[in-house]
Amino acid sequence: MRPGEIVAEGLAPPAGPVLRFVGRIRTPWGPGECPKNIGKARETGRGARVELDPAFAPALLGLEIGQPVVLLYWLHEARRDLLRQSPRHIDGTRGTFALRSPNRPNSIGLATVRITALDGAAGTLGIDAIDCFDGTPLLDIKPWLERVDLPPAP
Template sequence: MPKPLRPGELRLETAPPEGPALRFIGRIRSPWGPGDCPRNISRARETGRPARVELDPAYTPALLGLAPGRAVILLYWMDDARRDLLQQAPAHLDGPRGTFAIRSPNRPNTISQSTVMLTGVDGETGVLEIDAIDCYDGTPLLDIKPWMPRIDTPPQAPGAQAHKPRR
């Protein structure tokens, strides 16, 4: 039984999946395909080629509060990636690494993430314009989270601010 709604809350009309299941909330539209996709978001930004996110209409109300200029984390499903590699030998490294030590899309669960800048937000159509992305056109989108420096910057990282506990 779902909890009662608080004032201002809006519930998804269709029931969420039961148990450990994922639901795609949209698709990423990029200029990339097999053979020309940058291997990371930094390289994608260097090309100057923007991209967009197309949300399933059921999720457009969840965009409330997002605006151009905001950084968000996109979580997406790399559906063409391998899921059987425990160690990999990327060409840019000096030797093999464990899958959990690199950012390759080839992993047990092919969830990838990129922190992107919103350049446009259309809450009516559910389209987000973004500065760049490093995945194929049509990649399924799992989630969007706001990037927050106090939460998402690791301690001891250059430029990180000391975390002050809330009272």
């Protein structure tokens, strides 16, 4: 370990591939009322928050209000068996990997959001918006970095 690094107590590295939920996303949305994408969620003006498991609160160090971050979350109520889908907003059918639908073999959601509030001691982040159900399990938070996250020019 390097100087200044700390580890979460009782969280030994798992044997083999395992997903560990680090918290939950709190939203005003439930089934039947959730916006279909983050753009629609932003239009509502209704923000959301991230609540980390207390063991992961120290991992917020270095984040700032106003900063964009990428959230990876587990869409726990989505189907996992659709290979082709016919969304209402698109004419025709597309392969699941050509869509941002929650219905996919591994139901991992991804959203770039902006931090609106930050309480490192409590392990909470306010975020501008998100399009998932209240209580959605959070997998990870990563800083959005222009030099890394913008694709190269064609």
